[in-house]
Amino acid sequence: MTTSEESTKSDAATKHGQIDNDQKPVGFGRMLRKEDPRLIRGLGTFVDDVDLPGMLHLAILRSPYAHAEIVSIDVSAAQAHPKVKAVITGADLAEQGLAWMPTLSNDVQAVLATDKVRFAYQEVAFVVAEDRYSARDALELIEVDYKPLPVVIDVRKALDADAEVIRTDLEVKTDNHCFDWETGDREATEAVFADAEVVVSEEVIYPRVHPAPMETCGAVADVERVSGKLTLWCTTQAPHAHRTVYALVAGLPEHKIRIIAPDIGGGFGNKVPIYPGYVCAIVASLVIGKPVKWMEDRTENLVSTGFARDYVMKGEIAATKDGKIRAIRTSVLADHGAFNGVAAPTKYPAGFFGVFTGSYDLEAAYADMTAVFTNKAPGGVAYACSFRITEAVYLVERMVDILAYELDMDPAELRLKNFIQPDQFPYETKTGWVYDSGDYEPAMRKAMEMIGYDELRKEQADKRERGELMGIGISFFTEAVGAGPRKDMDILGLGMADGCELRIHPTGKAVVRLSVKTQGQGHETTFAQIVAEEIGVPVEDIDVVQGDTDNTPFGLGTYGSRSTPVSGAAAALVARKVRDKAQIIASGMLEVSVADLEWQKGSFQVKGDPTKSVTIQDIAMRAHGAGDLPEGLEGGLEAQICYNPENLTYPFGAYICVVDVDPQTAEVKVRRFVAVDDCGTQINPMIIEGQVHGGLADGVGMALMEMIAFDELGNCLAGSLMDYLIPTAMEVPDWETGHTVTPSPHHPIGAKGIGESATVGSPPAIVNAVVDALRPFGIRHADMPLTPSRVWETMQGNHQAPI
């Protein structure tokens, strides 16, 4: 950022309580973002902005049926279109052995359907043409003859004996069973339930939703004819993982694949999987020898790319009469769509759902799950959550509120009574997760104080007298993020570690290269801050390189809030490695022993003598200069590491929401929302606040508006932003945020990750608030999305489950 920009805004900025970057810290603290100057000028480079000489455009023909045999495909008319360069079907790909590709959970998915289509809008053929419009025109000219088959849409009927088998491609499949999974101790849990004073149970549904980033998915593939090198500009959150998968699938040598993730217009998990469109673009460029662009439209994004959730959860809590929660148990039916495309570590087919024990100290817990195939789009991505934690947190926080209802206890008091206590950390849950650190009560009390909990309850009592419907909802969540220790976490066999490389140039400027990739989280700023904090080079002197596999070290990418916990740790440690070397060089420069030096952020100083010191910039010049270096030391000032986290990190938070429900229209208005988050050490509070805000809006969407619904024929009813409702500025309140700081003991800087906390924590707070508002109707549960019609029917005693 230039100084002139700084000065024009700084006056007004400070006056209005905003930040003044002239006073920016070297390291952690509020700081304007390094990525903004290009983005506010419209000079970002998103995938669709990439325009290469001779580039062609690809469009995909999709199935109108959810389940049908492909009898024949006639592409002749499309091929005859004057601007069409190629039309490719599944049969063409099958000849090359490319008709199927692996999913991130060791299943396979059709790139283009060959035998039959298994979900509506499945990819059937593609056209490559000179421009976008002609490619779309030519799709209309392809004739496909389908023979419709019975569809399996209702997850509860997927395993019926007469259900049509979807995965006929898998030799041994005689039903629609995908996998079974369990966790916890069944007998111990049964024993607690058998002698419990109080048991509550409820079916709690987390409907299918979609991350729907504002930028849809797409790619530009460019295969150089002579070298055979593929460059793929791609909307990916995990460029290195994608490269390796392409190498394994397409048999391309890995060094001949370069993935570039340029500016990404939001990801939220949607841009983790590999989609058929990317593979089609690569194939097209290989076949035609020209660069090929594929950008999906919004409908394609909503109906065919990674959805999230879709869990039907039967929950049960065993407790004492005075509100001590003793055990929790759940049985889950999971809808995985037509192909198992879940993006979760291999050993965790249900992701980290095992944290459904929440923030409470229990005697026992048990979950079992059956996952099935249906004629719906594949996916199961972590939509702004760490692998199914959103579902787990929603379940436990909804169930705790139901228990409060049954015991006629205040839900805040019930939670406070059951929290894991600070001296119990590290705390091993009954499902085997080791929570690294936590101090829950102060966060809960802070949220209650910020929102004025007691007064709100009084206001609510008055309003109830007058027949007004006001609700107060609480959720307290613990997240498990930063996957993960490589001994038990991998994706398709790739350990979930992240590399980082730091190089200090002779003049003391630096470049840090990451394996992770921002989609808006602000890595260019926060990672520069981490390095600045550790080596004292100012943030503006540090260039952050990311999203280019040729120029960054290997690592698994940005999702599941793993950037700060894993890659952030890597950045801190690589900087410390550089600092250690700098210290040795400094000892030579100052002619003292290494032990006699102390680090003052940015320089080494002789202990007790502030007049004798050298800056990191002096040291960098010496490291590259012609002068002597201490015995045995190589020149240069750089290092690389690959960080393997020893544990996950466990951020937590207390959220309280106030809603008003219109008794006439059943419309829910979120009046206030207080979020107190604890993500450990804070790197840039401005960015943290932004991350929380975004997640809270997502929560409003999921709780009140969003659902990927289907009709009985398997047509997706949410294929546009007119039908899939995302909150605008009108549906969300002005967020109120606060924080506590409980550092992670095993993370080098104590940071825990924040990107997804609010998406995880907010839906139960909002649903709990709406259900609380409906208490005068004797209601203790209602399912998302709480649209006016569902709320209205619930008020009439006629609640309809969404699935």
Place this chain on the structure above:
Amino acid sequence: MQVSMEINGEQRSDEIEPRMLLVHYLRDVVRLTGTHWGCDTSNCGTCVVLIDGEPVKSCTTLAAMASGHRVTTVEGLEVDGVLDPVQEGFMACHGLQCGFCTPGMMLTARALLNENADPSAEEIREAISGQICRCTGYSTIVRSIQWTAMAEDEAREQSVYLAASGTGSQA
């Protein structure tokens, strides 16, 4: 067909297909890629540009409809190296994350502030209600626009003061 319009102060003419949308004309023909595209149904507003100063969804406008008019895209906000205060506001208040909705949001903000120099938070929310941001949760966008309103107000006061004290001409 031939279209000609003034884009960010520069007149230009191009031969295009009659069906070409303004968003594609700006992005693919003029190669101003700051205007984005995010939906098929005129819901997201990532494509908003100003036509004769009014915010318009360029995905729902034929390029031909803009012919003979004045179009402002995000690239036109900065003039002679000086950022529009709206751009300053979005940076100062963290009004953007991925930056995909940002050009449209800023142009709507510019049009709003031109009409109403001191909008309330509700008026700002209403003005951007045809646009979606999936990242920010909107509070920081509202703050960014409020920041801009205040900064512009201060700049106006400053220039009145300078004019009154006779130093305006040198400023």
